[in-house]
């Protein structure tokens with residue numbers, strides 16, 4: 001039991017080291033970004049992020065670290081000022097897809113992903 005735990009811990013450290021050793025990391029393009037000119041630092045979205053990514057920076061506006069964001073879009077849906085946008089999934093893009101008659105399953109797939117993360121799967 002202890003040997004197995006130590007092996008798993010060593011594997012986790014090795015995995016973390018491969019990521020931390022890089023000068024740059026590539027992340028998925030579907031992440032949320034903040035428009036600082038619209039941001040009123042309302043804090044609602046800070047509380048709803050399941051990954052605790054958004055913070056208020058030194059300038060007093062929201063900041064989302066792209067490398068940490070999972071792109072679920074929950075923060076953007078909660079922002080009353082529409083200061084947060086998920087890249088490649090703007091309101092205009094979603095409405096255009098809706099008006100084209102094609103069925104969008106992005107939200108369903110993202111919610112399944114978030115639920116799986118919460119459950120640790």
Ligand code: SF4
Pocket residue numbers: 031032048049050051052053054064068069070071072073074075076
């Ligand atoms: S998109 Fe999801 S993971 Fe990224 S900051 Fe918003 S709530 Fe957090």
